Amino acid sequence: MKATVSIPKKEWNKETTFFSKIPFYLFCLFILWFVVTFLLFPNINVLRDIFWVDGQLSLSAFQRLSSSSRAIQSIINSFLLAFVLVITVNLVGTFIVLVTEYFEVKGSNFLRIGFMSTFVFSGMVLNNGYLYVYGQNGIITKVLTSLFPNLTPGWFTGFPAVLFVMTFACTTNHMLFLRNGVKGLDNNTIEAAKNLGSSQWQVLKDIVFPTLFPIMITLVIMSFQMGLGAMAAPIMVGGKFETISPMILNFTQRPQSRDIAALLSLILGAAQVVLLVVMTRNEKKGNYMSISKTKTRVTKQKIGNPIANTLVHAIAYLLCFIYLLPLVLVILFSFMNLQGISRSVLSLEYFTLENYQQILFNRNSYGPLMTSIGYAGLAAVFAVLFMILIARIVMKNKKKKIAEITEYFFYIPWLLPSLMIALGLILSYGAPSPLLFGNSVIGSLWILPLTYMIMMLPATLRYIKGAYYSFDENLEDASRILGSSSIRTFLKIILPALLPTALALVALNFNNFLADYDLSAFLYHPAYPTIGIAIRSNADSANNLNAAAINLVYSVILMIVGGVMFYLIYGRGSKVGERRKKVVKEKGILEKPKGEN
Amino acid sequence: MNKKWLLTLMSTTSVLMLAACASEGEADSATAPESDSESILVYSNSLADGRQEWLDEKATEAGFDMQYVEAGGGEIFNRLLAESSAPQADVTFGMDEAMFFQLNNEDLLVQYEPSWTNEIPAEANIGDQYFHPLVEQRIFMMYNPEFIEGDDIPENWQDLSKNEALQDKYRIPENLTSGTNQKSILSILLQYVDESGDLGIAQEGWDEVEAFLANGYATPESEDQLQNFSDGTVPVTFYFSGGLGNAEEEYDFTGVPVNPDQGVVTMREQIGILNKGDDHDYSKAEEFVDWFGSAEMQAAFVDEFGGQPVNEVAFESASDRITEIAETTTPMDIDWNFVQENLNSWMEKVELELMP
Numbered sequence: 038m039k040a041t042v043s044i045p046k047k048e049w050n051k052e053t054t055f056f057s058k059i060p061f062y063l064f065c066l067f068i069l070w071f072v073v074t075f076l077l078f079p080n081i082n083v084l085r086d087i088f089w090v091d092g093q094l095s096l097s098a099f100q101r102l103s104s105s106s107r108a109i110q111s112i113i114n115s116f117l118l119a120f121v122l123v124i125t126v127n128l129v130g131t132f133i134v135l136v137t138e139y140f141e142v143k144g145s146n147f148l149r150i151g152f153m154s155t156f157v158f159s160g161m162v163l164n165n166g167y168l169y170v171y172g173q174n175g176i177i178t179k180v181l182t183s184l185f186p187n188l189t190p191g192w193f194t195g196f197p198a199v200l201f202v203m204t205f206a207c208t209t210n211h212m213l214f215l216r217n218g219v220k221g222l223d224n225n226t227i228e229a230a231k232n233l234g235s236s237q238w239q240v241l242k243d244i245v246f247p248t249l250f251p252i253m254i255t256l257v258i259m260s261f262q263m264g265l266g267a268m269a270a271p272i273m274v275g276g277k278f279e280t281i282s283p284m285i286l287n288f289t290q291r292p293q294s295r296d297i298a299a300l301l302s303l304i305l306g307a308a309q310v311v312l313l314v315v316m317t318r319n320e321k322k323g324n325y326m327s328i329s330k331t332k333t334r335v336t337k338q339k340i341g342n343p344i345a346n347t348l349v350h351a352i353a354y355l356l357c358f359i360y361l362l363p364l365v366l367v368i369l370f371s372f373m374n375l376q377g378i379s380r381s382v383l384s385l386e387y388f389t390l391e392n393y394q395q396i397l398f399n400r401n402s403y404g405p406l407m408t409s410i411g412y413a414g415l416a417a418v419f420a421v422l423f424m425i426l427i428a429r430i431v432m433k434n435k436k437k438k439i440a441e442i443t444e445y446f447f448y449i450p451w452l453l454p455s456l457m458i459a460l461g462l463i464l465s466y467g468a469p470s471p472l473l474f475g476n477s478v479i480g481s482l483w484i485l486p487l488t489y490m491i492m493m494l495p496a497t498l499r500y501i502k503g504a505y506y507s508f509d510e511n512l513e514d515a516s517r518i519l520g521s522s523s524i525r526t527f528l529k530i531i532l533p534a535l536l537p538t539a540l541a542l543v544a545l546n547f548n549n550f551l552a553d554y555d556l557s558a559f560l561y562h563p564a565y566p567t568i569g570i571a572i573r574s575n576a577d578s579a580n581n582l583n584a585a586a587i588n589l590v591y592s593v594i595l596m597i598v599g600g601v602m603f604y605l606i607y608g609r610g611s612k613v614g615e616r617r618k619k620v621v622k623e624k625g626i627l628e629k630p631k632g633e634n
Numbered sequence: 635m636n637k638k639w640l641l642t643l644m645s646t647t648s649v650l651m652l653a654a655c656a657s658e659g660e661a662d663s664a665t666a667p668e669s670d671s672e673s674i675l676v677y678s679n680s681l682a683d684g685r686q687e688w689l690d691e692k693a694t695e696a697g698f699d700m701q702y703v704e705a706g707g708g709e710i711f712n713r714l715l716a717e718s719s720a721p722q723a724d725v726t727f728g729m730d731e732a733m734f735f736q737l738n739n740e741d742l743l744v745q746y747e748p749s750w751t752n753e754i755p756a757e758a759n760i761g762d763q764y765f766h767p768l769v770e771q772r773i774f775m776m777y778n779p780e781f782i783e784g785d786d787i788p789e790n791w792q793d794l795s796k797n798e799a800l801q802d803k804y805r806i807p808e809n810l811t812s813g814t815n816q817k818s819i820l821s822i823l824l825q826y827v828d829e830s831g832d833l834g835i836a837q838e839g840w841d842e843v844e845a846f847l848a849n850g851y852a853t854p855e856s857e858d859q860l861q862n863f864s865d866g867t868v869p870v871t872f873y874f875s876g877g878l879g880n881a882e883e884e885y886d887f888t889g890v891p892v893n894p895d896q897g898v899v900t901m902r903e904q905i906g907i908l909n910k911g912d913d914h915d916y917s918k919a920e921e922f923v924d925w926f927g928s929a930e931m932q933a934a935f936v937d938e939f940g941g942q943p944v945n946e947v948a949f950e951s952a953s954d955r956i957t958e959i960a961e962t963t964t965p966m967d968i969d970w971n972f973v974q975e976n977l978n979s980w981m982e983k984v985e986l987e988l989m990p
Contacts, residue, residue: 105986168856194854273855277990287811287985290708292715293978297986375884379858401687460716467719479720558705559713563675563722566704574704577682582877582884585858 060524064426072446074472075491079461080453086464087295087457098296108284108297112304114271115281118199119264119308125204126260127253129356130211136353137212138219139245141337143350151357155209157548157599158364162592164273166363167202168193169370172274174381176366194276202270205359207263210256213541213607214500218252219245220537224333237341251506254316255499261312262451265305281305286555289456298454306452313448313499320506371589378585392583392590396575405571406598409551412567414602416489417546420497421539423490428501429531444502448495455492459559462488485560485567489553493546504538544607548599552591568595673699674922677714679707680728680769680903685939689926692934696925698918707733707813714908718742724919727768727905727926730813734765734904735974743906744916749924753945758902760970765906767944768927769936772875772963773817774898776889781869790894791822794870795845804870805859806850810981817899818872819843819984820977824968825896833979834972844988860885876941879955891959897966902944 088095102108133152136142158166170177171193182188222245230240246253271280281301288298340346369383377387396402427447434440450458466478478484512534516526532539550556554569561567566574568591576587681689681704693700703713703723711733714726718740726737737743743764751759751766758767775791786799794804807815826839851868853859862868864885873881873889882888891898905927907919925931929947936943942952942960952960 101982101986107989108986164855172856276854283809284985287809288982290712290811291978291981292712294982297982379861379885460712463716467717477720479717480722555709558709559716561703563701563703570705573706574682574686577706581683582860582880 057522064430068427068430068443070472072443075462075487076446076449078472079465080449080458082465083453083457083461084299086460087299095296098300102297102300107279108281108301111279111281111284112301114196114278115265115267115305116308118196118203118267118280119261121200122203122207122264123257123260125200126207126211126263127256129204130208130215130256130260132352133208133356134211134215134219136349138216139222139335139338140349141339142353144354148353148357149212151360152208153212154360154364155206156212156545156603157596158367159206159209159548160269161273162367162589162596163206163363164202164269165589165592166367167274169366169381170363171198171201172381176362194274195278196275198274198276199267199270199278199280202274203263203267205356206270207260209545210259210500213545214252214503214538215249215256217504217537217541218249220335222248222335224335227335227338237338240338251320251503254320255503258309258313258316258499259496262309265308285454286456289454295457299457302454302457303452309451310445310448367589368593371586371593373586375583375586378589392586396587396590396594399575402571402575405566405568408565409553409568410598410602412486413489413547413550413553416486416493416550417543420490420493420546421501421542424494424497424501425532425535425539428498428505429527431502432505444498447498450492451495455488455556456559458491459488459556463560480562482562482565485557485562488556488560489546489550492556493550497542497546500538500542501535504535540607544603547602547606551599552595672918673701674724674918675701675703675722676922677703677710677723677726678728679705679710683939685935688935688938692931693922693925698922698925708811711737714742715740721908721910723908724910725905725907725922728903730901731760731765731767731904731970732901732974732977734761734906735971737906738762738764739974742909744909746907746916746920746923748920748927750927750929750945750947753929753947755944755946758944761904761906765904766923766927767902768905768932769876769903769941770900770944771903771941772891772898772900772959772965773814773821773872774875774959774963775818775821775870775872775892775894776878777892778863778866778869778887779890780887781866788870788892790892790896791818791846792825792842795842795849800870801849802851803868804850805863805868805872806847806852808852808854810985813901814872814874816977816981817901819980820973821872821894821899821966822846823980824899824966824973827972833976833983835976835980840983840988843984847984847988848990863887863889875956875959876939878959879940879953882955891963893963897964899968900965903941 088098133148137145137149137152142148155163169175172178173190175193178188178190178193181192182190226244227240230244235243266282267280268282268286271278272283281304285298285301285305288294288301340349366383370378370381371392372389373383373387374389374391376382377384424447427444431440431444453461462478462484466473466476469475469477478487512530513526516530517523521529552569552572553567554573557567557569558573561570572588572591575581576584576591581587681702686702686704690700690702703710705713707729710726711729714721714723714737717723721742729737734743738761745763747763748766751763754767758770761767775788775794777787786797788794788797788800788804794800807818810816810819822843823835823839826836826842827834828836828839831837832840851862853862853868859868859871860881863871864887871889878889905923907916907923910916927945929943929945932943932945933948933951935941936948936953937951940953940956942956943949
């Protein structure tokens with residue numbers, strides 16, 4: 038049973054008149070303006086600024102870089118990490134999604150919470166948490182050293198440590214997008230296969246995975262990128278295992294070394310785009326719609342083999358333990374004073390509420406938090422809406438070269454570090470510019486959320502495209518045949534179908550930029566500092582010895598904010614969305630036969 | 635029921651919109667500092683940990699209408715450079731001489747002679763009235779006498795890598811992003827200035843830096859360097875004068891600063907007025923510089939936040955510990971103009987070629 042069937046599409050476009058396409062042309066004009074103004078011009082400018090020294094092209098960066106064994110080793114390390122991570126993250130990610138959504142595993146609600154914790158628990162603070170478990174004074178380290186006295190307390194370092202942390206830290210995307218995919222599987226097809234005598238493994242191999250293929254492609258691309266761009270884990274637990282991203286950030290901040298930063302970033306970006314192109318070519322060959330016309334929700338599969346069943350349960354709970362322990366320790370340590378934190382010792386003796394009081398009773402903390410919520414939220418919503426439209430145009434015109442090229446423009450932000458993109462905007466629009474209708478970006482309020490949005494575009498587009506592949510185009514045709522305008526079709530049929538992915542992306546994007554510091558420091562409006570600025574102000578290690586404690590408290594508070602947002606946007610939103618989607622599906626089914634006559 | 639998801643989406647969006655609009659609405663009334671000549675926009679890396687609140691209170695009392703952009707020194711510096719086509723800030727303070735020299739090279743500062751210029755020691759006044767020193771910091775090597783004694787006490791930075799007993803027992807910078815970390819490298823390099831050498835430094839100097847980095851201990855993020863220093867794990871480190879008193883109290887140790895023959899790197903946080911064109915009215919900014927740099931304000935500032943005022947009239951107000959450090963160390967004679975020309979290349983070379 039193959040799940041790939043392509044259905045010839047009818048040419049509706051011919052019937053539409055020129056006038057009804059005016060909004061479409063206007064939108065195309067808007068895309069053109071956006072691409073030129075925000076993606077091409079500033080970035081070309083910044084690259085010219087960096088590589089053109091005294092009127093001529095300066096390529097000394099190549100030579101400086103190639104004479105640095107440290108930099109070359111870092112590049113090798115980044116690629117090594119990316120390749121290995123693609124395998125480990127996808128194994129763990131697929132496993133945790135299957136045990137929470139596909140197989141019948143006891144306590145899956147609890148497991149799900151554990152596996153979803155990485156959504157709010159990420160970056161530096163996650164690594165901090167892992168160090169509380171596996172670091173020098175970590176809980177597991179203490180157990181291990183009592184079992185194996187020869188073990189050095191600093192055993193958790195280098196490539197294995199980075200790989201371990203990132204394997205679990207980077208499954209967020211699986212829990213969001215693969216989970217949506219699994220939930221969208223069609224039960225009838227699975228049942229039919231089982232009735233025809235397929236084993237559980239065959240069902241997985243021939244039905245489940247092929248349907249999920251576009252999402253898996255996206256996840257491979259994204260986990261590869263996370264490996265290449267690894268930042269927090271190499272800094273925190275890498276030790277001598279250095280990767281390229283911390284170096285890029287470092288060199289970007291020093292004007293004279295920006296050419297090296299740009300070069301390194303372009304190397305990583307190029308690898309990313311090559312992978313993307315290869316994967317997209319593969320993706321285009323198939324149509325991944327499930328064959329069934331009447332989708333029903335997947336019922337959870339019981340694992341027949343008792344040994345396999347026990348094993349799956351055991352691994353699932355072990356993984357959940359690995360996920361949750363660091364988080365619990367971070368929360369506990371946020372109640373410790375400086376002595377406790379700097380010695381990594383949990384004890385009632387060090388218990389304090391002072392750090393929380395200091396932040397929660399400080400009225401100045403709340404303004405920046407609201408600003409950040411506003412900025413990150415707006416950027417996230419607009420990025421997702423915009424990319425839904427772009428993905429739609431790209432998917433409708435799959436065969437047209439221009440659509441393909443347009444798509445690639447939106448991956449440009451992957452090529453340069455965020456700081457350089459910000460720099461490009463300032464360089465290009467420091468003075469009022471006709472491209473911005475006479476506005477300038479310096480000192481404006483909207484430059485920061487705009488830059489957030491630009492940075493969100495590539496990943497957003499990639500995920501939405503993945504979601505489009507699993508959308509049944511017949512529904513759209515049906516709606517059009519019944520006389521709905523294309524806007525109405527889009528709002529009533531397509532948007533609801535994409536909603537779980539779209540909401541997940543809003544939540545994910547929001548969370549990624551909530552605590553941003555690097556871009557904020559560069560672009561924030563004096564009247565509206567963001568929470569990243571406020572955190573640095575209150576927890577600057579050069580000025581404040583208590584910085585580590587304050588940082589932990591802020592991390593916990595941000596996790597709570599992220600968690601609430603996640604629940605509101607994704608949790609509630611997609612639940613309601615799912616109900617809505619079902620209704621649409623039923624309507625679609627009723628309506629379609631009429632259309633096909 | 636099928637409207638519910640829309641409702642959720644709408645309500646979340648509207649909350650976000652509200653948050654943003656609240657921001658924008660208020661901004662309209664407070665926006666565009668340049669159109670309002672009364673308001674002073676300060677860019678500074680020296681506003682953390684209550685400094686901004688403190689300054690704001692005092693400035694408001696004195697009749698100034700203030701706005702701030704605060705971030706790390708590198709970020710403030712980059713932001714000022716990037717905004718050079720339309721400078722936003724009126725005044726900037728807190729960065730060191732090297733950065734101010736670079737700002738001035740980019741023509742970002744205007745000359746002004748503050749009322750307190752004659753209270754500044756002549757050798758500290760190196761900015762040709764484009765910028766002026768406020769607070770002095772000394773960055774020095776120090777050891778913990780509980781764990782280091784006798785022959786093991788280093789007399790200069792180069793001694794560290796040569797002493798077997800100190801292998802991995804002295805701290806080296808884990809990165810060169812912070813000013814203090816950069817100064818540990820400068821402390822070695824500047825002893826080997828040689829015009830014919832690579833980037834103005836003799837090969838011997840580069841070798842010494844390489845040996846220094848190869849034999850020391852880079853503190854991982856999971857550890858706390860002051861804790862390591864206090865408990866003897868890494869009993870030699872480097873630190874800055876303004877922060878030592880608090881660190882000693884919090885971590886319960888007494889560090890002994892090492893004063894090599896050439897002296898210790900001494901940097902001075904500067905203040906300057908941004909160049910916003912010839913027809914710009916600088917009177918408010920000048921008034922602020924006069925006020926903030928005055929002996930009275932500087933004395934109050936260091937009294938609250940530590941540090942050594944450069945202003946001779948305010949000199950007395952430094953804490954006992956800082957005065958002690960000032961007495962036991964001698965400032966190194968540094969050509970900051972030479973340093974600012976080469977600093978970035980030096981740091982890049984160390985990061986690319988010498989770091990282990």
